[in-house]
Amino acid sequence: MTFKETEFPATLKYLKAAMAADPDPLLIKEVLAQIIKLYEAVPLYPGIANMCAAQAVKAVEPKDVAVGQKIYFQKGNVSYLGTVAEKTADGLKLKAVKAAEEDVSVSLKDMSKVKAINEKILEELWPSLVFEKVK
Amino acid sequence: MKEQKIGKEEFFLLVGPAQFAVTSGAVEVIAARIGKGEKLNVPLGKRVPIRALEDTVLQVECEPDKLTKMEGSSIPAEWDALAKRVVGERRDGRLYSIVVLGEVDTGKTFFSTYIANRLLHHLKRTAILDCDTGQSDIGPPGTFGMLVMKKPVVFLTEEPATYLYMLGAHSPGLHFLPALTGLAAMLEKARADADALIIDTTGWVQGDGGRAIKKSKLDIVNPDMVVLMQRGTELEHLVKHLPKERVVRLPVSKKASSTSQMERKSLRELVSVRYFKGAQKMEIPFSRVFTDRCYFLTGTPLTLDGALHAERLSAWEGSLAVTAKPLTPDVSKGWPKEIGRVTNFVAGDEKGLMVGLLDDKQNCLAIARLDEIDFAKKCFRLRTPFSGSPEQVRGIQFGSLKLAEDGREAGFIEPGSI
Known part of the structure; x- marks a missing residue:
């Protein structure tokens, strides 16, 4: 038997690839958080959770980030994770920042390795699996 | 309500929501005869080909342009040949089993219904086992439903299941063992209650899970006939082990319409809400x-x-x-x-x-x-x-x-x- 009856190995492969691509613990922790959130949303479909997780964190150009979007980036040797509160032609302001004590303003040209975290990936890819809580 | 005359061996397509009554003559819908005085409701989202068995007058209620004349039958002649072959091959006292395989939206349920109705012209007891728990036609979603047919049926969703088996999920993905146990249990009931059984399956036919569950199902049923409803060769990997004479390949009808995730969910909920009504x-x-x-x-x-x-x-x-x-x-x-x-x-x-x-x-x-x-x-x-x-x-x-x-x-x- 070479067929898998579980998606667990696929999850591990995805994590391994994510760690190889960018071993920053701040980003890996966010990747894990997204996987857990997706699995808890659709515990019957770990394959769909994996598929969504693989598309939840995507590399983007600094100019393409949008207000309200959760993003990760590096500025110099410091990495940041937070939600874009404001954006101008030159830079943006991040709120709810991890890896810094206060909100941070940054110039777009100083940002590198920018990743956008799509927290609504399940709604986008598999809307039929999004439910209201049972009353 | 409008009157529609249909000459013998003329064909029409009716798109639901619609209904008709036969004033005179008789028509055939998915191999089910509807004669004088009988009616048919076509639910929203369903469409049916109508074949006049004789010169017929219908009273039809439908939205404009939803009843259209067709050049000929939309049912391939080989479907009828297949039914005749089943009747010829079947032996008394032994269940003849047919497994229908296909990806989603390939017309498996329509085909299964047609063949079951056609077989009923020759066999007393024909059954359909619906294993597609994500798009159940017999029984509520999340269940295997088996209908032991006493008379031809146009829409399986309109009939109560003779037997139910709860899988408890829309996919066998995390429920492989209950899915196979359920299949074995229903097969046992079919052996007691039916002369022929048509097994309508899920569209999960690829990847580790799809290959594993379909092969296991084929092994359990050991079917007399496997029908592949395929667009190309996407199902061939599932039947490499079977004798050639047991495998029948049918092209997917161009009329088979695709349904979106949300449409599939809506259809599931329609069936489920109706099941729980009252x-x-x-x-x-x-x-x-x-x-x-x-x-x-x-x-x-x-x-x-x-x-x-x-x-x-x-x-x-x-x-x-x-x-x-x-x-x-x-x-x-x-x-x-x-x-x-x-x-x-x-x-x-x-x-x-x-x-x-x-x-x-x-x-x-x-x-x-x-x-x-x-x-x-x-x-x-x-x-x-x-x-x-x-x-x-x-x-x-x-x-x-x-x-x-x-x-x-x-x-x-x-x-x-x-």
């Missing part, structure tokens, strides 16, 4: 039933401070503790170490869970929605269309789907959590 509340004491596919009520009762319910499970399984809120070390710190690792279930998370009501032979009597487990009064509170006596219910089989009170979908419970 459902009654039922209360069943723990003491009167066994539980299945869960840990709950399978161990030895325990008393633990702060727990609404607790039981010691088997050996390394530890214990199950039901609490009003998620378990914290403050609550569990005084619990004895001998109870092992603790699986915590928060009361209320069971609300809406789909369960099967089993009789003493583990036959599924009906599907129910679990409104509540009353841990204080030690009873299940359910909502079900089952019209029999609560005393007939001897087992509660836990599923993984959650339903709203009216039958709409409401999420999942993690398998193994209670």
